[in-house]
Amino acid sequence: MLETSDTDLHGVLSLLGIDNPFAGGSSQGDEGEFCGVIRTIFGKFSYTARMRIEGDRLLAWLETTRGKMTMTGQRSSLPSPDQNSASREK
Numbered sequence: 393m394l395e396t397s398d399t400d401l402h403g404v405l406s407l408l409g410i411d412n413p414f415a416g417g418s419s420q421g422d423e424g425e426f427c428g429v430i431r432t433i434f435g436k437f438s439y440t441a442r443m444r445i446e447g448d449r450l451l452a453w454l455e456t457t458r459g460k461m462t463m464t465g466q467r468s469s470l471p472s473p474d475q476n477s478a479s480r481e482k
Contacts, residue, residue, distance in 0.1 A: 394450060394465070401426050408432050422446070430456070
C-alpha cells in the first residue's frame with residue numbers, strides 16, 4: 393500500500409504475509425524513493441526502494457542487504473466513508 397500527500401510518501405510493504413510500514417519517503421511526479429526494514433520469518437533486513445507509477449501500475453526496485461528485488465502493484469480504489477458506513481449497517 394502506498395500513499396502520498398504532496399511530496400511525502402508512506403505506506404506498508406507486505407512480504408510473505410508480514411506488513412512492514414514505512415514513512416519518510418519522497419516523491420516527485422510519478423517517481424519516488426523510500427527506505428525501511430523488512431521483517432520476515434527468516435529475520436529482518438534494511439532496504440532502499442525506488443518506485444515509478446505508470447497509469448494504474450506501480451513498479452518498485454528494492455536494494456537490500458540480501459540482494460535486489462523487483463515488485464509490482466496495481467492501483468485500487470478505496471471505498472468512500474459513505475460506503476464503509478453502509479456496509480456496517482448491513
